[in-house]
Amino acid sequence: MPDLVLETDRLVLRTITEHDVDDHDRHLNTQAVTARLGGVMERHQIEARHARGMAMYAKDGFSFLFMIEKSSGQMVGYGGIKWVDNPRAPNIGDHEVGWIVREDRWRRGYAYESMTAILDWAFTRIGAPHVVALTSHANIGSWKLMEKLGMERREDLDFFDPDYPEEDNPAIQYSLTQEQWQAQE
Ligand SMILES: CC(C)(COP(=O)(O)OP(=O)(O)OC[C@H]1O[C@@H](n2cnc3c(N)ncnc32)[C@H](O)[C@@H]1OP(=O)(O)O)[C@@H](O)C(=O)NCCC(=O)NCCS
Numbered sequence: 001m002p003d004l005v006l007e008t009d010r011l012v013l014r015t016i017t018e019h020d021v022d023d024h025d026r027h028l029n030t031q032a033v034t035a036r037l038g039g040v041m042e043r044h045q046i047e048a049r050h051a052r053g054m055a056m057y058a059k060d061g062f063s064f065l066f067m068i069e070k071s072s073g074q075m076v077g078y079g080g081i082k083w084v085d086n087p088r089a090p091n092i093g094d095h096e097v098g099w100i101v102r103e104d105r106w107r108r109g110y111a112y113e114s115m116t117a118i119l120d121w122a123f124t125r126i127g128a129p130h131v132v133a134l135t136s137h138a139n140i141g142s143w144k145l146m147e148k149l150g151m152e153r154r155e156d157l158d159f160f161d162p163d164y165p166e167e168d169n170p171a172i173q174y175s176l177t178q179e180q181w182q183a184q185e
Pocket residue numbers: 032033034036037098099100101102105106107108109110111112113134135139140141142144145146148
């Protein structure tokens with residue numbers, strides 16, 4: 001059984017289980033959703049990502065979570081907290097937040113609603129001193145969301161990632177400290 005970690009007006013955010021690969025593949029592993037994230041994944045890559053997430057939740061008490069729409073019971077997104085683990089990033093080991101929402105639910109406020117709850121989780125229950133989020137200049141929706149969440153552009157943390165195409169480089173970062181978050185509340 002998954003842990004029901006967070007609840008918002010329209011969403012339940014729950015932990016990953018062994019039974020989520022099919023829904024993740026169908027709803028979230030699409031061309032549109034993965035266009036700026038390295039492209040559609042093979043099934044075994046989704047399985048490996050879920051296994052890492054479940055292990056992280058068991059060990060560290062946080063991970064990415066599935067966003068379940070209360071009105072339909074369907075999986076509509078995936079977002080949460082992980083450690084920065086890109087070996088080229090200058091800040092490996094920071095708390096990193098991230099998100100994806102399935103295409104037929106874009107622009108309904110689900111990313112903002114879920115990430116507001118996830119930032120609160122990061123700062124009040126997990127005790128993260130600050131969080132970062134990674135994207136690229138081309139992913140306009142994503143960095144605009146970071147700005148809407150009150151995050152600050154951190155050019156000092158940008159880095160080149162040869163695993164991504166030229167249009168998605170450099171990787172750019174935004175950050176938010178616990179103090180900045182509290183000041184917004
Ligand atoms: C980025 C993404 C998660 C946004 O999800 P969403 O639920 O549609 O976002 P929301 O409706 O909560 O929008 C919140 C804010 O984000 C920004 N935003 C979201 N989509 C945007 C778009 N297409 N263009 C411009 N700004 C956008 C806006 O500032 C918006 O606030 P507003 O509605 O007041 O203008 C979604 O487009 C997605 O899954 N993209 C593909 C995956 C991805 O790239 N994830 C990010 C990895 S870093």
